[in-house]
């Protein structure tokens with residue numbers, strides 16, 4: 001059989017989501033943002049909510065997320081995406097509103113906004129891309145940078161006496177009664193990608209069911225910032241980040257009674 | 263006469279918001295403006311008109327909630343006092359850069375720093391000259407009565423939507439806290455989804471259906487693109503200067519000396535004019551109502567006929583710079599004011615006028 005005979009509409013098993021634009025992504029090869037964007041777009045397409053979804057993009061490498069996912073977007077000031085999403089959803093309770101934030105954006109400059117939005121139980125999705133570094137500004141220390149990890153501002157490795165400890169903000173957020181679903185995922189293998197998509201799907205479904213805040217952390221790579229190649233970055237993440245940031249659901253109100261969080 | 267009440271300036275801001283069809287208020291407590299949020303919490307407009315009221319975790323959050331809600335074409339507002347407005351400065355710059363209509367209220371107190379909770383007008387520079395970063399302007403309305411606190415909420419929204427620009431009511435602790443007679447307007451319904459579509463449908467982020475996606479952003483990485491955006495902003499500001507200047511004059515027809523004052527300082531200066539006139543001195547008062555756009559043309563015109571101007575402000579001399587620019591050296595322009603939360607008396611203003619301009 002010739003290849004031409006195989007490439008036919010009836011044999012189609014996968015295609016690019018129509019919620020993704022044709023713009024060439026500016027992300028470095030190996031970066032996790034592209035895969036996560038794809039998953040968000042696929043979920044929006046599958047739930048058929050393109051016309052009711054409003055994304056809030058952060059300041060960070062994904063500041064231009066609005067060039068890639070074909071929905072209405074609001075571009076936030078650094079760290080303020082959860083407050084912006086709050087404003088949107090409070091006056092438009094019928095919309096699917098999500099923030100898409102890096103670790104510097106969410107856990108450092110925006111730590112106040114994310115905690116309070118989650119504590120109020122804003123009916124939104126938060127996609128939290130934790131690559132343990134500030135990608136956009138050239139690889140400085142993030143609140144999630146591991147102890148000993150070298151960055152532009154911790155050239156000798158993160159020193160706890162100087163910089164404190166890597167922040168497990170997702171664990172903090174899971175404590176808040178306003179959140180209904182809190183999970184930590186990754187996208188370094190096809191299996192991980194599929195699991196992560198399920199988590200994102202569930203988070204968006206929760207918005208439709210008015211469940212409060214659903215929070216999906218994706219432990220991610222930044223090979224440029226980490227100064228390793230893409231394959232090595234995946235290995236480094238599995239070896240160093242997963243033990244400190246273990247994957248899996250931290251809270252799922254579907255499985256546990258919401259009262260147990262209150 | 264319609265619904266006439268005796269109310270506090272801050273309460274009236276809340277009442278005006280409900281009655282003019284505001285969709286949402288986001289704010290954080292700070293003296294001397296906390297009655298705005300408190301009044302809204304008592305009034306529960308969400309049960310009456312559907313207006314959303316939310317106490318934010320900080321002014322940084324309130325202004326960004328405003329940014330989000332304004333991006334969807336809704337009529338939304340926040341209020342605060344000086345230190346809180348400083349914290350909002352980043353967000354205000356973003357709102358101006360993204361060209362979002364919204365209303366901000368500043369009930370000023372004395373600064374700098376934590377300062378005092380007493381009234382002040384020391385945020386003129388912050389409000390009219392910047393505050394946040396970048397070349398932007400706010401539409402600035404300066405109420406001098408509780409009635410104007412009411413009227414300027416609706417006017418602020420009207421101008422904000424007309425120019426797709428944040429508007430700010432620059433009030434102070436006197437106007438916010440004092441009680442006066444106020445005539446409340448009719449209830450106007452909140453805009454329907456269809457009306458929002460008609461008014462802001464070309465840009466509002468309400469979900470992409472059968473059109474290009476809408477992006478609410480102040481970001482433009484290409485400097486030539488960003489310059490183009492700035493040229494558009496500047497053209498808009500020039501249009502405001504041509505069309506939206508508002509001011510009031512008292513006894514200026516035959517005046518030899520003119521007091522220039524806004525807000526509560528203008529109320530005090532009205533008395534000063536009476537004192538001066540009773541002593542046979544030809545003194546008038548010009549009260550800018552819009553601080554941006556500033557009433558430059560009328561001041562320029564008056565500069566051809568009068569002997570001098572005294573800019574009377576509850577600050578160390580801020581608006582006086584704009585008066586000087588308008589007068590452009592034709593006649594003397596002096597400043598008088600008490601500051602740090604102290605309010606000048608009509609007599610003090612009169613003495614200053616004699617000392618600094620008339621020469622006695």
Ligand SMILES: Cc1ncc(C[n+]2csc(CCOP(=O)(O)OP(=O)(O)O)c2C)c(N)n1
Nearest residue numbers: 059060061078102103104105133134135136
């Ligand atoms: C108020 C403010 N402070 C600092 C910056 C500079 N800045 C831009 S992106 C960034 C860090 C982003 O890192 P992260 O959120 O981890 O996202 P990543 O780029 O790694 O995806 C910083 C500090 C800014 N834009 N605004």
